Amino acid sequence: MARITVRGVSEIRGPIIIIEGVTGIRMGEYLEVKLPNKPSRKGRVLAIEEERVIILLYQGTYEIEKDEIETEFFGRTMQLFVAEDMIGRVFNSQGEPLDGLPSIYSDEYRDINGSPINPTSRVYPRNYIETGISSIDSMNTLVRGQKLPIFTGAGLPNNQLIGQIVKQARIAGAEGTDKFAIVFGAMGLTMDDYIYFQRLFEETGTLNKVVMFTNLASDSAAERLITPRVALTTAEYLAFDKGYHVLAILSDITNYCQALREISVALETVPSRKGYPGYMYSDLASIYERAGIIEGSQGSITLIANLTMPNDDITHPIPDLTGYITEGQIILDRSLHNRGIYPPIDVLGSLSRLMKDGIGEGYTRKDHPSLSNQLYASYAEGLDKRRLAEVIGKKELNRRDQILYEFADKFEDNFVNQGDDYRSIEDSLDLGWSLLSNLPETELTKVSEDLILKHIHNKGADSD
Amino acid sequence: MPHSAEERARIVTIKGSTVEVRGLLSYRMGEITYVGEEKLMGEVIEIERDFATVQVYEPLEGLKINDPVYLTGKSLSAELGPGLLSNIFDGIQRPLEQIKKISSSPFIQRGIHINALDRYKKWQFEPNKDLTKGHLVKGGDVLGSVQETETIRCNIIVPPNTTGELLSIQEEGEFKITDPIAELKGSDKKKEELTLMHEWPVRIARPFLKKLPVHEPLVTGQRIIDMFFPIAKGGTAAIPGGFGTGKTILQHQLSKWSDADVVIYIGCGERGNEMTDVLREFPKLVDPHTQNPLMDRTLLIANVSNMPVAAREASIYMGITMAEFYRDQGFNVLLTADSTSRWAEALREIAGQLEEMPVEEGYPAYLGARLANFYERAGQVITLGSPYREGSINITAAVSPPGGDFSEPVTANTKRFVKTFWGLDPNLANRKHFPSINWLNSYSGYIKVIEEWALESGLEDWGRYRQEMFTILQKDDELQHIAELIGSKALPADEQLIILVAEIIKEGFLQQNAFDKIDSFCPIEKQMKMMKLMLLFYNRAEVLIKNGCPISLIISLKTVKILKRMKEDVPNDNIIRMNKIEDYIHTDMEELGSKYGYKV
Known part of the structure; x- marks a missing residue:
């Protein structure tokens, strides 16, 4: 592509310069502005209105002298x-x-x-x-x-x-x-x-x-x-x-x-x-x-x-x-x-x-999808109870609510809070189950009986 | 066809996604125009004396002043005919699979010209036996049909606005999409050849004989929709919700499981991977209504978020025009658009480039009018032509309000034109309650219609169950406010029971796991039975409470968990197993009743 060189600009505004009276310039074209005794600057054509070319200069327009500069259009976009x-x-x-x-x-x-x-x-x-x-x-x-x-x-x-x-x-x-x-x-x-x-x-x-x-x-x-x-x-x-x-x-x-x-x-x-x-x-x-x-x-x-x-x-x-x-x-x-x-x-x-x-079987572990659903649900409920306790006091919560309240605390302190340690996905999931074992089984509505047997009671045939 | 067009103008201004052109002859609003040496496609959107502004569907880099501009005299049109289904198109109906093949690049480069419909594929055409030479045919008349996919038999119809005397019609046989299958003599004595396909300008609604009142539900297999906020076939619904509230998954669920004949999914300014997900998943899924692959009835339009903004504006019209084409064949069509906010933003962006006066939040003044035009193209209709056919278009459109604020212009304007509103709630989404449709601020304008339909369809309990469940949820909401102040422990037992039952409904009924094999789609009979059992539990427990049974005993009943889990535990093809759950409820309650010396 042909390069075109133009001397001088007609407008300078913020990082924008406008050059008039030039033809053959392409939209989005990459260009270089050469300044006397200074490093040159690069720019891009943002819009063209007939013979007015609107240009964004990446290094700004400070100290650009209207008639002194020379702009060279590269005939291509920035590569x-x-x-x-x-x-x-x-x-x-x-x-x-x-x-x-x-x-x-x-x-x-x-x-x-x-x-x-x-x-x-x-x-x-x-x-x-x-x-x-x-x-x-x-x-x-x-x-x-x-x-x-x-x-x-x-x-x-x-x-x-x-x-x-x-x-x-x-x-x-x-x-x-x-x-x-x-x-x-x-x-x-x-x-x-x-x-x-x-x-x-x-x-x-x-x-x-x-x-x-x-x-x-x-x-x-x-x-x-x-x-x-x-x-x-x-x-x-x-x-x-x-x-x-x-x-x-x-x-x-x-x-x-x-x-x-x-x-x-x-x-x-x-x-x-x-x-x-x-x-x-x-x-x-x-x-x-x-x-x-x-x-x-x-x-x-x-x-x-x-x-x-x-x-x-x-x-x-x-x-x-x-x-x-x-x-x-x-x-x-x-x-x-x-x-x-x-x-x-x-x-x-x-x-x-x-x-x-x-996640799940063949990716992380079979129990992962329902385990994470249960953790979300119980943690969300625990946070509700925490908000409630802020109003009425923890002692006023009924037993179930107290258990959930405590679950949210444990979840944050033990599960979320891990410092700079590395935990394998297995360890993370097992930690999740051990937290869930603090809840009554009637609360575990997102996980199947099989998974409860296996991961909370350590029973069940398949071990993966 | 870009090649036949004659050069008639030159570029004078290039800005954003529009160019201004100057020529000698007159322009037409909406005229398709090819700009530059690469012949990038665009559309005339403004005319001033001998200048016209063209919005271009591809990036403008590399164009220069005085580049040639070719006018075509045609409006932006969709190609309509067999071969649309199972396909994926971009916003201007270019088939993406074909683009991949001919460009042999994983990226979409500029200046690719390609027909929407395959010109080489042959279709087995079966003519309409009732038609013979000399017959007077008019727009909408069925000339014959071809098996488009295993599920869909595509009617070949006379294009709207065409009438004439049938001079000839082909026998049964294989034809390419552009082969003449019939010949007409029009009123002006001119011969006209009809093919398996025709074109239609996308910004003009296709005509029909008459709009009908809606009368039956679109069954979606999504409990909160089917039972609480149903949508009728031919109806419209908006799904507004901030990011992460589950709009896209809900749209996927509707596209997968609705009992529509044809599904058109428009990914308008959305994520590329989501479209890939649909492309990957749908062919594997089986339509529960026909047992055929879901892709057989599905058509995708993908304008992903980094594709040009002008093509995003066009994508909505492309989609609705194709929907009308299938409606005119007598099908029920579901059109899901995700998301109309991106479309509105495209309007805003183009309006900004034209320096139009912005109104609210920079949107142009015609935002409401454009939305109205779009939603009004939905509906249940009697189609043109014979034989008599009814068809419908449902629109379910996602709206992405900035910051989840429903008072912003796109959501507010959309609310004016849709009858059903499924408001997604970030608080529910945050606790992974999906679908996160808020049952207190959502509504459906079709309750009455569906109630009548339910009575005729042997679901006479639908209205009653719905009302009873709704009442429990509403009371629960009030009680939650009180419980927040004093704790639920302090509430009387009957009110604690309401909180318990509401929890069963929320967890066991309203929440539905899109990723669970069983729960993803819930048949109507199962939905009804689930409601029945939950209400049975409530009614029997209520009697016990009145007789002094402590609420704690009811809370710890094993049936509570069974009720919450039956959605995933009871297979959809073995709903009879729910009778066992009914027995459990009775046994549990009677046991408690006898303990408290009371026979229930």
């Missing part, structure tokens, strides 16, 4: 060179190395926007991932190829939880493949958090398996819009072309959405809720939907995203729209955290939509 050598490297959002090593040279390159996966080409995710965390493995099971955000609040230990998952999870699974990689997209992370993750990868010995794309809090907001896209383009290449099981970690979606709002306001888009643009749902979907498994490829992309709920508000547009796209969510709860429970996972509010087909 990323991809290679297996990227594993173990650190890049900025443009795919330029930040680790002092040379740039990636490869024959293969990809459009960073990707294309939607044909639903008939998807493989439905069914292989569960053992994270070693009871409240995830037994109650909100993670499945390879799933997209699952962590809804967290400021000051909650979400990064610690991700650290534990990275440390303990067996993504590559039982078939003995060592083709495992982590793609990490840092979106507006503070330096502290960034260093935490770097150290995490060092300590867990995964540093040589990580591809990092870095956009820190101090970096440009416009550039933040491409961070998840370059990260997932790399993940797609590794998973679908090279057969890696990829764990993609994006942190933090909230920073990304705020950048999206900032740019949409600069473009004078009609805002919908809280000033966020009406297309935020579609935009987020174009990120999350890139996770999954496709036919004819050995690999998978499992996506875990940090999402800090502004003011712990789950109805805020960012968690709200995310929840409609992702396959569930892990919610961290402030009151559990304040009581010293780690991980402070709100078991009832959390959800894994792919759990239903990833």
Whole structure:
């Protein structure tokens, strides 16, 4: 494609520049703005109105002089060179190395926007991932190829939880493949958090398996819009072309959405809720939907995203729209955290939509589906009784209610609260049964008599 | 056909998912337009002098000013004929399996042109014996039929708005979808060839002879729906609920188990894996009404959330038009749309690009009108043509209110046009009470109709059982408020009994496990029997309580657990076993009664 070079701009506004009197420019085209005596900046064509081309500059417009600059249009959309050598490297959002090593040279390159996966080409995710965390493995099971955000609040230990998952999870699974990689997209992370993750990868010995794309809090907001896209383009290449099981970690979606709002306001888009643009749902979907498994490829992309709920508000547009796209969510709860429970996972509010087909006989254990149903139900009732006791006092509860009340306490203290320990799925399920054995059998309406005999009375013929 | 179109305009503006074009000739609103060298498909949505705005169904990257634009003179249309069922289409009716084949890529790339219906497949056509040469035929008349799937025999009908004298009709034999099977002489003396398929513009409702009042239920096998908030064949229902409240699973359940003839499932801006789940699961499931694979009667439209927003807007119309096509053949069609909020958001997004004046929360002023148009295409009708046929379309549409707030514009407007409202409750969902339909704020506008139907169908107790159970649940709700203040221990025994029975109803009847082999679908007879037993338990226990039996003895009866578990424990083909449970109830109660010196 022909490159076109233009001198000067007619308008500069926020991160946007407008160039007039130029023809032959393509929608979405990638471009470079050359400044005298300064590093050049990259940008993208957002809209074209006859001879007016509207451009977003990823590194902003500060110190751009109207008539001095030269814009070179590349005649193509932004593409990323991809290679297996990227594993173990650190890049900025443009795919330029930040680790002092040379740039990636490869024959293969990809459009960073990707294309939607044909639903008939998807493989439905069914292989569960053992994270070693009871409240995830037994109650909100993670499945390879799933997209699952962590809804967290400021000051909650979400990064610690991700650290534990990275440390303990067996993504590559039982078939003995060592083709495992982590793609990490840092979106507006503070330096502290960034260093935490770097150290995490060092300590867990995964540093040589990580591809990092870095956009820190101090970096440009416009550039933040491409961070998840370059990260997932790399993940797609590794998973679908090279057969890696990829764990993609994006942190933090909230920073990304705020950048999206900032740019949409600069473009004078009609805002919908809280000033966020009406297309935020579609935009987020174009990120999350890139996770999954496709036919004819050995690999998978499992996506875990940090999402800090502004003011712990789950109805805020960012968690709200995310929840409609992702396959569930892990919610961290402030009151559990304040009581010293780690991980402070709100078991009832959390959800894994792919759990239903990833558990049970042939996957985890036969008793898993009904056991988790019973634990949900009894814990939910126990919480009702706790609320009741807050009003009338625990002593006023009848015997049944007291037992349930105590069950909820035990469930939180022993099951949810596990610290940094690793628990196998077997141990988690057995722990669940031992908690249930505190309840009268008439309460166990979600589990069959056979299962009660086997797991509470240790009787029964089949032992699996 | 993009190739036959003549270039008549050029692109002047590119923005979001729309382009503005300028040409010399006149445009038509809704005209299908192909833009750019790749001939991306779009539709004219605004005209100003010699400019037209086109919403494009594919991403616009790579287009440039002055790229050619081809106008077709046609409106966005659906291809209608045998071969639609068991298929999965995108929002503009491109078959996704075929896209995969011809592009040999797991991704959907741009600029793929492909017909909805297979042009090479041959169908065994059986002509309508009543028709002979010289017969005057009109729109809706049945020319013959082909076996589309094992379950569905597709009637080949004269397209609406077509009349003429039959010049010839083919004998029984194999035909491709575009082969002429009949020839007409129209009123203008022009010959017209009819094929197994025809096209219909999707934004225009297909005509019918007459709308009928609804008169029978759509049996869904979902207890809270069939017994508490039923929907009639030809009726409409909205399923609003925040994320994680179980909208999609409920829609899947309705598509799986309803006694509709044809099911059209529109995944509108939803998750890719969910569509894959349906594709994977439905062919394995057996339709409880016909014993054939469920996929035989199902048609899927998948516009997943990262597909272009303009195609999402079109997907709803594609779906309802195909539903009308099967209705016109005399079938009962269930259309499930998940989710109409994504469709409304697509409207909003496009309106924003056109810089239209937004009203509530950025939605355009015509949101209500568009929703009304959609829901009004449901209904029970007498179709056009002969022989006499009745058909119906049910619409059950999920709504995804932001933050679960039912006062937002899409939910509020939807409520104006649907008669049944299954409000999903996050509190129930959080405690994994599914389906999480809230029994206090949901409603059905079809109770009267269904009650009459029940009387005629030997279910004369339906209305009474429903009312009695409802009363218990309502009393329970009041008592729960009191119990929250003073504790249930302090309530009198008869009120504690209501709380107990309400709990049995909630756990044993209202909750239904979609993933349990038995419980996933519950036949009507079992539903009725379950209600009967629960009410029997209540009535007999009530007498005992009046005679001084302590509530604690009733709470600890083994039958309580049996009643809660019979939904999963009693196989659907062995409902007779419930008579045993009835015996248990009697025995338990009599035992307690004799203890308290009272014969019940």
